[in-house]
Amino acid sequence: MSFNSIYFVPLALAGLLALAPLSTVQAEQAQIVLGASVQLTGPIANTGRYYPDAYKLAVEKINAAGGLKVGGKTYKLALKLYDNQSDVNLGVRQYTQLVSHDKVNFLLGPYGSNFTVASSAVAEKYKVPMVEGGGASDEIFSRGFKYIFGTLAPGSGYFRSTVAMLTKLHPKPTSVALLCADDSFDVTLQKHTGPMLEKAGLHVVMNQRYHTNSTDFSALLSQIKSKKVDAILVGGHETEILNFLRQAKSLNVSPKMYAFTVGVPSEDFRKALGKDADYAFGMTAWLPSKALKDRWFGDAESFAAEYKTKYGYEPDYHAASGAAEVETIANAIEKANTLDPKKVRDAIAASNFDSLYGRVKFSPSGQIDLDQIVVQVQSGAVRPVFKGGAFIGHAQYPMRPWSSR
The missing domain is CATH 3.40.50.2300 (Response regulator)
Structure with a gap:
């Protein structure tokens, strides 16, 4: 053309x-x-x-x-x-x-x-x-x-594979924070992920929304730090995720793991964060x-x-x-x-x-349903880790604290 x-x-x-x-x-x-x-x-x-x-x-x-x-x-x-x-x-x-x-x-x-x-x-x-x-x-x-x-x-199931992986990690996270933006996708995500976490026997200590296009996550991160949260699941756009991780490092908020809905599979995400992108979990259907x-x-x-x-x-x-x-x-x-x-x-x-x-192949409602593959940034590269209820690669877990990287 x-x-x-x-x-x-x-x-x-x-x-x-x-x-x-x-x-x-x-x-x-x-x-x-x-x-x-x-x-x-x-x-x-x-x-x-x-x-x-x-x-x-x-x-x-x-x-x-x-x-x-x-x-x-x-x-x-x-x-x-x-x-x-x-x-x-x-x-x-x-x-x-x-x-x-x-x-x-x-x-x-x-x-x-x-x-x-x-x-x-x-x-x-x-x-x-x-x-x-x-x-x-x-x-x-x-x-x-x-x-x-x-x-x-469907957005309602985006964290399904991640939640399944949480139950199989050693040591299993004892507390989880779920943070989602307030746009249509993330509202759907939050609505279904909270019950999914609880059904999996995971203790949800925070389940909060933040405004789409937020740039300041310091208050949420301070709460996470004070509650000593093991695993943090964040739904949002890539720019929000970048800001969140940069501020997490600045405040030395070091849980056992971070997982995000977007960003991690992207080359730009890794370039923007450099070595700070390591250990981040994400998801992709492709x-x-x-x-x-x-x-x-x-x-x-x-x-x-x-x-x-x-x-x-x-x-x-x-x-x-x-x-x-x-x-x-x-x-x-x-x-x-x-x-x-x-x-x-x-x-x-x-x-x-x-x-x-x-x-x-579309469902009667008009949407495809594909399993999400959990991926992780490891030494600057995206590696597939978990799919269909089982590990398909090695997960670097727990995350190394910011202060010792």
């Missing part, structure tokens, strides 16, 4: 969204346009960038393989992307612009559950299928919507592997290599999930053999195929 088949919209956005793309598409080329509002700038752009980058690479790969054949005609995919500047309300207006004015064929998702909860209502209103890989909150899929599909596992076969990339390892070459940084599960969004729509279009939104929607719902991300 040439650069001319991607629309990039400027950052500034007037109230009526009277925006023109920075580049134009050759009119004679038959195209299927996928639209999305993504975080190119703003507080969560560091993770948000995985999505436009993955979208572009997947579209290029599909087009390089000949595009899509629909009704005897060959189409190339094109993208139209807006920058929502990490603003939920702006994102909703942009999705409305995409379907009502730009007339894109299908929608890809933003990053973040709050964004997806809001923008999926636009897809439902206009009956334009949206496949998203950036929002995992159960709230997105509990409203009976028919036009939203997600390639992330690791690059030749075993994950894919129609367009060959396998997940090949996808990861191409992604790193093209963008200069390693993909994590966000990028793989984003690429799977594009592949899901492409596969459904060919199965439906039409661009009719309702028929493509039905084909998406019936998806059952192997992708670089894993098997794409």
Whole structure:
């Protein structure tokens, strides 16, 4: 796909969204346009960038393989992307612009559950299928919507593998603190993880929320230190996790372990923290592997290599999930053999195929359910540790105190 088949919209956005793309598409080329509002700038752009980058690479790969054949005609995919500047309300207006004015064929998702909860209502209103890989909150899929599909596992179960691992560590943690942001995903996470910990026989001494985009965790960390908590589970965005760990070191808060929902699998996380990233546990539903076969990339390892070459940084599960969004729509279009939104929607719902991300098969609510792999940063590298109720690698536990590193 040439650069001319991607629309990039400027950052500034007037109230009526009277925006023109920075580049134009050759009119004679038959195209299927996928639209999305993504975080190119703003507080969560560091993770948000995985999505436009993955979208572009997947579209290029599909087009390089000949595009899509629909009704005897060959189409190339094109993208139209807006920058929502990490603003939920702006994102909703942009999705409305995409379907009502730009007339894109299908929608890809933003990053973040709050964004997806809001923008999926636009897809439902206009009956334009949206496949998203950036929002995992159960709230997105509990409203009976028919036009939203997600390639992330339910947020309610994100810490399931971590909790199972806690029960098998030696010595077993005797006290746990659960800290979650107050966005849609983390509220879901907190609601289900607390009872999960208690059912596992773990003593929850703190179960608290903090404001999304918080930068000061000193009060929470002081409580953790005073209670001598063994294990700390934190849900939030990567920037929040980075701030939390830096302040934990500054205050010398050294439990037996830290575990986080995001950040740990990311190359940027390790670069930002250096050796201070060691011992941190995280989770991922995806690791690059030749075993994950894919129609367009060959396998997940090949996808990861191409992604790193093209963008200069390693993909994590966000990028793989984003690429799977594009592949899901492409596969459904060919199965439906039409661009009719309702028929493509039905084909998406019936998806059952192997992708670089894993098997794409949606539940009746529209969400994939994949096991989380517990990973840990060990000597600057991400190592798989626990999956499916059993250790698959060595866990460095207990964590070495900050003062002795």
